[in-house]
Amino acid sequence: ELQLVESGGGLVQPGRSLGLSCTASGFTFGDYAMSWFRQAPGKGLEWVGLIRSKAYGGTTEYAASVKGRFTISRDDSKSIAYLQINSLKTEDTAVYYCTRALGTGWPFDPWGQGTLVTVSS
Amino acid sequence: DIVMTQSPDSLAVSLGERATINCKSSQSVLYSSNNKNYLTWYQQKPGQPPKLLISWASARESGVPDRFSGSGSGTDFTLTISSLQAEDVAVYYCQQYYSTPYTFGQGTKLEIK
Numbered sequence: 001e002l003q004l005v006e007s008g009g010g011l012v013q014p015g016r017s018l019g020l021s022c023t024a025s026g027f028t029f030g031d032y033a034m035s036w037f038r039q040a041p042g043k044g045l046e047w048v049g050l051i052r053s054k055a056y057g058g059t060t061e062y063a064a065s066v067k068g069r070f071t072i073s074r075d076d077s078k079s080i081a082y083l084q085i086n087s088l089k090t091e092d093t094a095v096y097y098c099t100r101a102l103g104t105g106w107p108f109d110p111w112g113q114g115t116l117v118t119v120s121s
Numbered sequence: 122d123i124v125m126t127q128s129p130d131s132l133a134v135s136l137g138e139r140a141t142i143n144c145k146s147s148q149s150v151l152y153s154s155n156n157k158n159y160l161t162w163y164q165q166k167p168g169q170p171p172k173l174l175i176s177w178a179s180a181r182e183s184g185v186p187d188r189f190s191g192s193g194s195g196t197d198f199t200l201t202i203s204s205l206q207a208e209d210v211a212v213y214y215c216q217q218y219y220s221t222p223y224t225f226g227q228g229t230k231l232e233i234k
Contacts, residue, residue: 035223045163045171045214047223063222097170105152107161107218109182111170 002026002110004098009115012088020115022081022098029079030054033101035108036072036083038094048072048096051081056103088119123147123217127226133234140202142229144215149195152219159219162191162200165228166211174213175200207233 008020022034035050049062051072060072071084081098095114101107124147134140150159158178163171173182175191178198188203202209210233215226 044228045165045216045225047221047225050221061221101218104221105159105218107173107176109173109176111172114170 004100004110004112006096006098006112006115009096009117011118011120013121014088014090014119016088017084017086018088018117020083020085020096020098020117022083022112024079024081024100027100029074030076031102033103033106034072034074034081035099035101036070036081037097037099037108037111038092039097039114040091040094043094046094048083050101050104052104061104085117088117090119092117093119122222123150123220123224125215125217125224125226127213127215127229129229130227131230131232133232134202134205135234136207137204138234140205140209140231142200142213142215142231144193144198144200144226146196146198146217150217150219151195158194158198159217160191160193160198161216161218162189163214163216164209164211165214171214202231205231205233 003025005023012018033052036048049072051060069086073082097111097114099108099111126145128143160178162175165171179191190201192199212228212230214228
C-alpha cells in the first residue's frame with residue numbers, strides 16, 4: 001500500500017530547531033520528487049519546498065518565507081525525506097505534510113497524515 | 122508568484138443540487154508546448170490531509186466519483202459537483218503546479234443548505 005508517514009512534530013520553543021521525517025512505502029521512493037507543505041491552524045495550504053529525485057539532480061527549492069531556515073534532504077536507501085527547521089518562529093506553527101510527485105510540474109499525490117509543530121514558549 | 126483566487130469563500134448547496142467553485146490564476150498555467158493546464162483541485166475534510174480530486178484541470182483521479190468534474194483553461198477554472206452528497210462537505214482548494222512557488226487558492230468551504 002502506498003503510504004507516507006510524517007513524524008517528529010511536537011512543542012518547541014522559539015529559536016530552537018526541529019527535524020521532521022517522512023517515511024515512504026509502497027512505491028519506488030527514489031523515482032519521485034518529495035515536497036513539504038504546511039497548514040497553520042484554521043488556515044489554508046502553503047508550499048514549503050521540494051527535493052527532486054537523484055535523476056534530476058536531487059536539487060531543492062524553497063518558499064521565500066522559509067528559505068535559509070528550512071532544509072529538505074532525502075535518503076533513498078531508507079525511503080525517507082527530511083525537513084530540518086531552524087530558528088523556529090511562532091508563525092511556523094502548523095501541520096506539516098509531505099507528499100510526492102513524479103517531478104516538478106506534476107501533481108502531488110498522495111499526502112501523508114501530517115505532523116503538528118507547535119512553536120511556543 | 123502566481124496568485125490563485127477562489128470564489129466564493131463559502132457555499133451552501135442543497136443535497137442533490139449542483140455546486141460550482143471557481144478558481145482564477147494571476148497568470149496562465151497553460152503550458153503551450155503540451156497544451157496542458159497545471160492546475161489541481163483538492164478536497165480536505167476536517168482533520169484529514171488534502172485529497173487529490175482532479176489534475177491537469179480536468180483529469181479526475183482514479184476512485185473519485187464522476188459527479189466531480191473540472192474545467193477551464195489558461196487562467197479560469199471551475200470545479201463542479203453535479204449532485205451534492207453529504208460526504209462532499211469539505212474545503213476545496215485549487216493549486217497551480219506550473220511554477221514554483223506552488224500556490225493555492227484560499228479555499229472554498231462547501232456546506233449543506
